[in-house]
């Protein structure tokens with residue numbers, strides 16, 4: 001279980017990406033050299049939902065709270081927010097990464 | 112580019128069609144369209160099939176000749192086009208390009224999908240694959256959950272309410288009740304929708320989601336310069352725009368608008384020399400109620416952020432200023448994904464020919480269809496006009 005998120009930085013223009021990324025869309029010339037960094041995984045909720053009808057892949061997990069998280073460096077990802085009371089969750093609420101496994105990033109609300 | 116017209120349309124009923132195979136559906140829609148165009152099969156010079164995922168749904172690949180065989184088309188080029196839920200409109204666009212370029216005079220386009228062969232869980236997984244498998248599906252997203260997040264953000268930014276979403280569902284069910292091809296031909300009351308607690312992906316309930324349907328739709332396209340030889344009620348294709356956006360929804364700057372829709376619409380309006388207020392009737396891609404609210408904003412029928420309130424106030428009803436989804440939309444007519452984009456064109460053609468029965472928009476001359484794939488990575492906007 002990783003507690004940080006791997007990010008890639010364009011060596012030419014410093015724009016950050018979450019993998020997978022193949023070319024920098026910010027650079028006009030085709031550029032595909034990236035350096036690896038890690039971020040702590042703190043951010044805030046951009047939007048959220050509760051998945052009640054899951055795909056087969058996560059059928060044992062539902063219902064779960066799913067959100068688009070805005071991380072540091074302008075990065076956004078889809079992640080799960082682990083919480084007991086879904087009704088307490090709001091847009092803009094701060095969250096931090098608690099685990100990252102098999103492409104599923106899990107966050108907790110920061111009180 | 113040569114101009115292109117529609118000389119015949121055909122369609123199966125949409126629904127949970129247990130007794131019919133994909134082959135049966137393609138054959139029924141295709142043959143009806145050929146008959147209506149009053150042409151012989153051998154006059155068709157190419158066949159385009161829009162289908163999303165027969166491989167997963169019914170374990171069939173190499174679909175274009177499979178479909179052509181069902182209709183009894185021989186020897187001609189057969190092309191399968193896939194663009195998730197926009198496969199149908201993409202197939203039509205390829206046919207238009209080929210005729211426009213002078214390659215053919217007459218082509219047949221069929222959109223078809225057989226979805227009710229699997230469990231809801233399996234279908235949910237297959238539909239989620241229209242998004243990014245690595246960053247969306249494996250991250251826990253489903254198709255409804257993506258639109259749940261879009262709805263929540265739209266509510267946050269523009270004050271859109273549950274009542275507004277419900278109004279879209281009520282309207283589309285009311286329209287679908289007047290469409291003999293619709294999957295669900297039953298009205299629902301505003302109270303029923305508002306009181307529904309069967310959440311799929313908050314704030315979306317089952318009433319906000321389109322249906323899992325089987326069905327096929329077909330159109331015969333013909334070079335406009337030749338149409339006088341065929342059908343009496345020709346519909347001209349004035350323009351068809353297509354654009355793309357980020358493949359992953361969370362990489363978009365603003366999830367409450369679909370850039371590809373805006374760009375495809377701008378292309379279509381520009382080529383046709385028309386503006387949003389010139390449109391008499393529209394079929395839009397309401398895979399979820401929130402998607403219709405955003406579509407009427409992105410297509411320029413209302414200002415950004417006013418889609419919810421406008422839907423609630425009746426602007427888009429059959430008798431409103433700009434009737435949207437008279438067929439019942441994906442919500443009530445149904446959403447056999449590969450068929451949907453072609454089915455929208457079938458409805459617009461029927462409206463412009465004054466053949467839409469109880470749901471007819473009086474005097475409709477110019478119609479628009481809006482079809483998109485996945486969470487908006489592909490969008491197509493088509494504008495049609497009744498020929499005089």
Ligand SMILES: [Zn+2]
Nearest residue numbers: 010013024027
């Ligand atoms: Zn760069």
